[in-house]
Amino acid sequence: MSMTFKDVKPSAVAIEFGKPRLKCECCKRVDRPLHIGISQAEWLKAANAVGWRHVTHEAFDFDSVCPSCVAELAADVKEAV
Numbered sequence: 001m002s003m004t005f006k007d008v009k010p011s012a013v014a015i016e017f018g019k020p021r022l023k024c025e026c027c028k029r030v031d032r033p034l035h036i037g038i039s040q041a042e043w044l045k046a047a048n049a050v051g052w053r054h055v056t057h058e059a060f061d062f063d064s065v066c067p068s069c070v071a072e073l074a075a076d077v078k079e080a081v
């Protein structure tokens, strides 16, 4: 079983009340910028820097996964080997 971790794409960022928003497709956690006035592109870069990922697998394709779920998924892959 192979799992691929890539940077989150701009299309995964939703805009809610004028602010970008990312939702984890694994645990449903929502992340929003702490600062007002950050652009969607800047915030996406920050989200990728803290560990948000686009996770692709044979069984699923998650456009946005939070850092803690990414860590859990990565650990599952290691156990399966």
Ligand SMILES: [Zn+2]
Pocket (backbone or CB within 6 Å): 024, 025, 026, 027, 028, 029, 065, 066, 067, 068, 069, 070
């Ligand atoms: Zn999550």
